[in-house]
Amino acid sequence: MTTQEDLARWIARVVLQDREAFERLYRATADHLLGLAIGVLHRREWAEEVLQEAFMNVWYGAQGYNPQIASPMTWLINIVRNKAIDRLRSGRALREASVELDDEAMNVADDAALPPERQLDDSLTKAQVDRCMSQLAGQQRQAIALAYYRGLVHAEIAEALGAPLGSVKTWVRRGVDRLRGCLEAAGIGPAAGGRAA
């Protein structure tokens, strides 16, 4: 079982251009990271490109990892998620104009992905904070899940849920804040109140 300490050690070795550590890091995390990217991009092909780009960044940018502000997995997750979101948003026009093949590929990826809300539920269960789920209203859950797992922005969430934009903004904001409270109460996430500034 790979621990966060293992990951941190390997990242530190990657700074020194240790290829073996780089491979261990990849092998230990790629499945998880690809799952995240597929959730956002719906296309395995693009998700794998994002994964590849992300690990290029890891190799060249490992010295930028600061263990004091992020766990290794959080660091990796955010590299991949941000790349996937950027790709999603820059590629939206492309996707809309794309050929039939792409549509089929998207359907396949859709079948493979869990519904966002299920992922939210599973995540909180795995982190042993199931009760945080019950503290969120249904609309808050849906809105947070579409934002986090699908990379949708407020207007898109509003469209997906058939709800007014203002309501969606409120659901996401209040939902995430409530989640913060619940996670902090459970001792999960950054300590010391979380106000960084």
Added chain:
Amino acid sequence: MNYLLPERLDALAREYATGTLAGGARRRFERLVREQRAAQLAVAVWQQRLAVLAEGVPRVAPSPAVWAALQQRLFGGAHAAAARAAAAREPWWRTLGTTLFGTPALGGALAGVLLAVVVLRQQPDWLGHETYREQLPASYVGLLTDATGRPTVLASSRRHGRTLTVKLLQPLAVPPGKVAQLWALPKDGKPPFPVGTLPATGSGAVALADTSEKLFFTVDRLAVSFEPAPAAAGAAPAEGYLLSGHCVKLW
């Protein structure tokens, strides 16, 4: 607006970490994060908190080609042969069905679709002959101007790619019932051949019949005409060109 007010910063960091910060606001905030430690910390706190949400994401094993390509791109030459051999030993579409769908039967039924995608991706450059950071990848690039010389369409395609990316620099007034047809004009005097149709605005991707290298090697000009329907292979432009420009190799 003072982004560094603690409450403002916390709200922006929350939106950024959740993913709902978009467009210009997202880019501005990313710049702030690069430059300001307070912003960096605010984001880190939210990202760490929300990382819990990633726990339940279903794992998907990447194809062996991803690691092979990474090695090739990062470490180049010495790894290339080994990487290709590894990819050849285990073509990833063969294992894809089971990794993605669990059941081989379902996987098999969908493998055809995925295979088609895979084939599109199995190009030499994807395995990385380009240098990562500084250089643009070897590509064919065209800039088409209208009759007054205004740049109108930017087209580019990786040398060994099979997709042509197009960007409309200004909207194209495509008459109703017509399509904007892109043509490639070979320099050896051979007749123009159709490449694909363009969107009227924004960006698009044109799937190519072959790799750019094969299609555009002898092409030195691109042009656009309005046609009643997308031109088939072997067809000639029915109407005059509205846009044209050079097609050059970027390497």
